[in-house]
Amino acid sequence: MTANVSSAQPDSPTPSPLHAVVADDFAAVNRTIVEQLNSKVPLVETIGQYITESGGKRLRPLLALLAARSLNYSGDKHIPLATLIEFMHTSTLLHDDVVDESHMRRGKKTANDAWGNAPSVLVGDFLYARSFQMMVDVGSMRIMAILSGATCIIAEGEVLQLTNIGNPSISEEDYFETILGKTAMLFEAASHSGAVLAEATPAQEQALQYYGRYLGLAFQLIDDLLDYQGDADAMGKNVGDDLAEGKPTLPLIHAMEQGTPEQAKLIRQVIRDGGLEQLDAVLEIVHATGALDYTRQRAEEMADKALQQLDALPPSAYRDSMAQLARLAVDRQA
Numbered sequence: 001m002t003a004n005v006s007s008a009q010p011d012s013p014t015p016s017p018l019h020a021v022v023a024d025d026f027a028a029v030n031r032t033i034v035e036q037l038n039s040k041v042p043l044v045e046t047i048g049q050y051i052t053e054s055g056g057k058r059l060r061p062l063l064a065l066l067a068a069r070s071l072n073y074s075g076d077k078h079i080p081l082a083t084l085i086e087f088m089h090t091s092t093l094l095h096d097d098v099v100d101e102s103h104m105r106r107g108k109k110t111a112n113d114a115w116g117n118a119p120s121v122l123v124g125d126f127l128y129a130r131s132f133q134m135m136v137d138v139g140s141m142r143i144m145a146i147l148s149g150a151t152c153i154i155a156e157g158e159v160l161q162l163t164n165i166g167n168p169s170i171s172e173e174d175y176f177e178t179i180l181g182k183t184a185m186l187f188e189a190a191s192h193s194g195a196v197l198a199e200a201t202p203a204q205e206q207a208l209q210y211y212g213r214y215l216g217l218a219f220q221l222i223d224d225l226l227d228y229q230g231d232a233d234a235m236g237k238n239v240g241d242d243l244a245e246g247k248p249t250l251p252l253i254h255a256m257e258q259g260t261p262e263q264a265k266l267i268r269q270v271i272r273d274g275g276l277e278q279l280d281a282v283l284e285i286v287h288a289t290g291a292l293d294y295t296r297q298r299a300e301e302m303a304d305k306a307l308q309q310l311d312a313l314p315p316s317a318y319r320d321s322m323a324q325l326a327r328l329a330v331d332r333q334a
Contacts, residue, residue: 018325021317022065025079029061032083036130047111047123051090054108059325060190061086063215066325067194067208070318077138077197084134085190087127088147092154092186094124099162100245143193150189157181166246168256168268175250176217179224184216191215207312211322214306218329221299224249226333228286243282246274250298252282255291263289299330 019026037048061082068078096102097110098117112120128151135144160178164170170178191212195205227242228251242249248271256264263285270278286292306326313319 018321021321022069025065028079029082032079036083043119044123044126047115047119051094051111058086060089060186063187063190063212064194066318066322067191068198070313070316071198071200073198080134081138081193081197084131087131089186091124091127094120142196146189146193150185153181153185164248166272168248168271170248172253175253179217179220183220184213187216188212204312207309211306211309214302215326215329218299218302221295222330225292225295228283229292240276240279244274244276246271250295251286251291254294255286255289258289259285303330
């Protein structure tokens, strides 16, 4: 199967005020995605186009654009920077779906389900390699250090999550270490590298670095909450997918801590065994123990910390969009 991606445009995120303030930049990122997906191997283009057109808000490249613009950056290197960050994210999705043996993402077949595991892994490798080519084009050793370092931490986070599957004994601290690596680090790297590109002051650079970190943590916390109370159609995956895989996320960790010995024993057993046979019983426990409310509370704490970082930036529409993004992190339903 082949596709002519050179003449196609990847789907843009659903229009929103968040994207509106960088609409021209975002259009340029979409064009650059098409250009950089070019390959002499048709299957690379086909799978690359499929995954980049699979929806999503493209928040990580958006963060890079907003961070740079919030500090009055007027060059053009933020376009390849945002694009390569999207490629890094896309490659992790391809690899994650193979590891998790996923069949659906955002309401569509995963690439591994459509083409098989080997092509998905190899196209993910291609996108990683292309992102590093583009880092060279950006021409900043500091940005390359940030993004290459983030790549290692993300990989470690994924391995850590894999080793924690089926382990009901991980602590809340262990959980936060995992989601910092596997999710929040790329958010952090996106906003941090945007700040470096714009030659931020040390205080502004640190603020944007931590803004991305806290925002990423808030998003992952809400993702883990929605696995137990979300809408399957809106999320593009089934409620209880994390439970089926035996992932000990914060709702389960808190429920084990707050529940009766019998409730904790049941959840420990379900984490060890995986599957959805006990889904109704687990849902009842996480509601009864306030685990979902607690998870939302922690997400709101992270979003508030992200908002506090924005005090270091001058007033602008870009800063306003970053503030709105922090609020969206905890208000979304998908």
